[in-house]
Amino acid sequence: MNAPPRTASLGSLSLESGAVLRQLQVAYECYGTLDPDRSNAVLVCHALTGDQYVASTHPLTGKSGWWARMVGPGRPIDTDRYFVICSNVLGSCLGTTGPASEGEGGTPWGMRFPVITLADMVRAQAKLIDHLGIERLHAVVGGSMGGMQVLSWAALYPDRVASAVAIATAARHSAQNIAFHEVGRQAILADPNWNGGDYYGGEAPTAGLSVARMAAHITYLSEAGLTEKFGRRLQDRQAKSFGFDADFQVESYLRYQGLSFTSRFDANSYLYITRAMDYFDLAEAHDGQLAEAFRGTATRFCILSFDTDWLYPTAEARRVVHALNAARAPVSFAELSSPFGHDAFLLESTEMDRIVGGFLREGA
Amino acid sequence: MNALRPDLAVIAAHVDAGSSALDIGCGDGTLMAALRDGKGVDARGLELDAGNVADAISRGLSVVQGDADTDLGDYPAASFDYAILSQTLQTTERPDRILHELTRIGRRAFVSFPNFAHWRVRCSLMFGGRMPVTRLLPARWYATENIHHVTIDDFRALAAQQGLTIERSWFLKGDRPMAPRAANLLAEHAVFLLRR
Numbered sequence: 073m074n075a076p077p078r079t080a081s082l083g084s085l086s087l088e089s090g091a092v093l094r095q096l097q098v099a100y101e102c103y104g105t106l107d108p109d110r111s112n113a114v115l116v117c118h119a120l121t122g123d124q125y126v127a128s129t130h131p132l133t134g135k136s137g138w139w140a141r142m143v144g145p146g147r148p149i150d151t152d153r154y155f156v157i158c159s160n161v162l163g164s165c166l167g168t169t170g171p172a173s174e175g176e177g178g179t180p181w182g183m184r185f186p187v188i189t190l191a192d193m194v195r196a197q198a199k200l201i202d203h204l205g206i207e208r209l210h211a212v213v214g215g216s217m218g219g220m221q222v223l224s225w226a227a228l229y230p231d232r233v234a235s236a237v238a239i240a241t242a243a244r245h246s247a248q249n250i251a252f253h254e255v256g257r258q259a260i261l262a263d264p265n266w267n268g269g270d271y272y273g274g275e276a277p278t279a280g281l282s283v284a285r286m287a288a289h290i291t292y293l294s295e296a297g298l299t300e301k302f303g304r305r306l307q308d309r310q311a312k313s314f315g316f317d318a319d320f321q322v323e324s325y326l327r328y329q330g331l332s333f334t335s336r337f338d339a340n341s342y343l344y345i346t347r348a349m350d351y352f353d354l355a356e357a358h359d360g361q362l363a364e365a366f367r368g369t370a371t372r373f374c375i376l377s378f379d380t381d382w383l384y385p386t387a388e389a390r391r392v393v394h395a396l397n398a399a400r401a402p403v404s405f406a407e408l409s410s411p412f413g414h415d416a417f418l419l420e421s422t423e424m425d426r427i428v429g430g431f432l433r434e435g436a
Numbered sequence: 437m438n439a440l441r442p443d444l445a446v447i448a449a450h451v452d453a454g455s456s457a458l459d460i461g462c463g464d465g466t467l468m469a470a471l472r473d474g475k476g477v478d479a480r481g482l483e484l485d486a487g488n489v490a491d492a493i494s495r496g497l498s499v500v501q502g503d504a505d506t507d508l509g510d511y512p513a514a515s516f517d518y519a520i521l522s523q524t525l526q527t528t529e530r531p532d533r534i535l536h537e538l539t540r541i542g543r544r545a546f547v548s549f550p551n552f553a554h555w556r557v558r559c560s561l562m563f564g565g566r567m568p569v570t571r572l573l574p575a576r577w578y579a580t581e582n583i584h585h586v587t588i589d590d591f592r593a594l595a596a597q598q599g600l601t602i603e604r605s606w607f608l609k610g611d612r613p614m615a616p617r618a619a620n621l622l623a624e625h626a627v628f629l630l631r632r
Contacts, residue, residue, distance in 0.1 A: 374493065393500055394510045402480070402498040406489045423490050430494025 079167050082199040091186035094176075098200045099167025100124050100159035103143060104151035106206070113206045114154040114432070115197065116143060117214030117221035120288075120345055121337055123166045126158040127151070132336045138418065148429035154210060161221070162196040163188045163344040169196075171340035172272060181340075183269035188344060190217075190352045194224045201232070208232050211432055215239035215417035216384065217345070220352055223392065226373070227354055227365040235435040237428055239376045240417040242388035243362055243395070244353035249383065252291050253346040256284030260339045269340050281339040282330030289329050294380040294413030298322060355395075362395035373403040374431045376424060378416040404431065440470055442611040443522055443548035446627045450604070451477060451546075455517035458482065458541060460504050460534075461524035465492030472497070480516070482507065505529045508537035515541055522548045525591075526582040532594060539600055539632045548627040553587035553620045572624055588620040595630055604629040 082096040101124045106113060116126050116139065123130065127137035127144050143149045143156055160168035163185070175181035201209065212225045212233050219241025226236045242249075260266055263280030271277060290298075302322040306312070309319065318324040358364035373396050377389035386407045396403040408423050410416035417424070440448055444467045451457060453475040459468050462481030465488075471477035481499035483489050492499040500507075504521075505528050519542025521534065526549050528534045538545040550572040551557075560568035567577035575581070586594075588607075595602055607614050607623035614623060 372498070390502075397480075397500070397510060397515075398512055400515065402478075403500060404489075404493045404498050405500040405502070406486055406493065407501055408486065423486070427490050427493045430496065434494070434496025 080200055080203050082196070082203055085162075085192070085196055085199065087186055087192045088189045089187055093169060093186065095169070096162075096196060096199065097167065097169045097173070098159050098162075098196055100157060100200060101126065101128055103127055103156040104154055106155040106204075110206050111208070111210060112154050113201070113204070113209050114149055114156050115201065115209050115212045115225075116149065116156060116158040117197075117212065117218035117225075118158060118161065119214075119216035119218050120349065121285075121333070121342070122218065123164070124158045124160045125166075127156070130336070133332075141420065142425070142428070148425045149213060149432065150429070154432070157200070157204065159197055159200050161217075161345065162193045163341055163348065165338035165341040170338070171269065171344055172338045180272040182272070183340065185340070185344060187351075188348050190220050190224050190348055191228060193348065194221055194228055197221070197225075198229060198232070208234060211235040211237060211435060213237040213239075213428070213432075214241075216241055216414065217349055219384075220349065223354055223365075224352075226369060226371045230366075230369040230371055233371045235372045235374070235432065237374045237376070237431060238392070239424070239428075240378055240381050240384050240414055242384045243355065243365075243392050244388075245350050246388070250350045252287060253350055255287045257343055257346060259283035259287070260343060263339075266339060269343075271339075276334070277339045278331070278334040281334045281337065281342060282327075284330075284339075284342060285333040285337075286326045286330040289326060291383045292414045294382070294411060296380065297412050297415075300411065301325075362391065363398035366396055366399040366401050369399060369401050371401065372431075372435060373401055374427065375403065375405045376417075376427065377405075377407045378410045378412075378414070379407055380411060381414040381416065383414040440466065441522075442608050443625055443627050444470070446606045446608075446613075447520060447522065447546045447548065448474065450629065451475060451518055453477070456480075457518040457520055458511065458516040459520045459522075460508070460538070461521060461527075462488075462492060462497075462499060464488045465495055465497040465499060467520070467522065468492065468497050468499075469495055504534055508534070508541060511537075511541045513540050514543050516543070518542050518544055518546060520546045522546070523550065525549045526552075526584050526586050528584065531584050531586065532598070535594060535600075536598060539598070539630060544603065544629060544631045546627065546629055547591070548625065549586055549591065550582075551588050551620065551623050551626055552585040553589065554624050555621050556624075558621075570624075588623060588626045591626070591628065595628070600630045600632060602628055602630050 079099045085093045085096040127140045160166045163170045171181045171185035214222045219238035222238040260280035263277035265275045266277035305321045307321045307324040355362040377386040393405040456478040459481045468479040489501045519538045557568045606627040607619040608625035
């Protein structure tokens, strides 16, 4: 058997804004084998700066897959059992159509790329699932923005999702969520290299993108986690420099995180995807009644939160659970304990493994 | 169904097949699994302990981690055929409010609890002068989860006060069913089926 092609041309996509993308490309990775009756497909949705390499080596960084501990033979998302698909989201920069892709006229879209939403990302994925000949997904699974896609999948395509697992996520972006994203976007826009989004072929706005990543990275960690990891320890020195070098380990760490991020991510993609997340409010189309988004659904839901996650706190997960209860949807929920804040969903968690593995296995 | 706790066996035997049920304080989901597998019941659970919740979810059950004292208000009225509260009433902050919520959420409600007026408990208090430690109440007064001990007569009075109808009741002595005569003295355990 040949490996499946990794990029699909999916025709045109009508966007929520009213704009139409004429030539949608979606890049994706697959693992495991699709059953003859095509009933064992699991779609994994990635987070803001994630990618399709959920369980395979990243081509730019050489690092192993971002959820390799969850996806693989004998893992909770078991590739001996399921056909696992992960696609690069619309607006991103690893093969799927986004602001860095070639637009009409043969030059990169830049800021002429239309503003996209979470629903647009999900509709693009649905086109890929159509393309793969899959009618109904055994499950859709994701954390953070991946969890928002999961909830959107369940709301937009209830008949195509048997089970939904949404981890460390929310059904809307809060004022605080939007505020942090705005800091990141302003950092990019303030970088002279950004040049109105027209920097392809020249110097990229790495300083701005790096600061955006630094601010965001703080929101992924807990205060206790930062204290434990760095405290007030100094970086490679015995005393304060009385200057503005990275005296503290935490500064050095953030600078490294910011800089290394710029080698694998496009600044305009960061603008567009954060905007899509800020626009996300699943209840908006239903007069604020979140339960209405799930009315009559037959999808089984598993919602998980982490006790130290202040980016998408347990209260937001509970709001989703209440709505699902009100819609009489089969829903499970647990708040897991971890010292690692929002990032916990990417890290070792035996309880998460046990719950996700069991939930998927028992799904009809 | 294998070896359910006796009060759970009573409940499982009297839930209608194909109905819906919310098990409040469902533990690891033993009763829910029995109802689902034995009677095709659409069972949902609410449970405080995260480990129990993980056990139940990994058995394929729909269980929400939450607190009966604070979270029942989120469930719509008459959204289940049955609301079930087994051996949990006496552990709640406000059993009266819980009973009210139970009969609001479920068209009918099962409640089971250990009877604090059982003669052994009475003797222990009367002759020992100490808080009783018995087979069904094994923890000492400072360690017990049972913060609102209740007797069968107390429960009947609370149900009457809330205008509830007791449809049926079952009494257990040494894990076996017993006749209702003098239940408040002779029964170790009671199960009630109520409705508004």
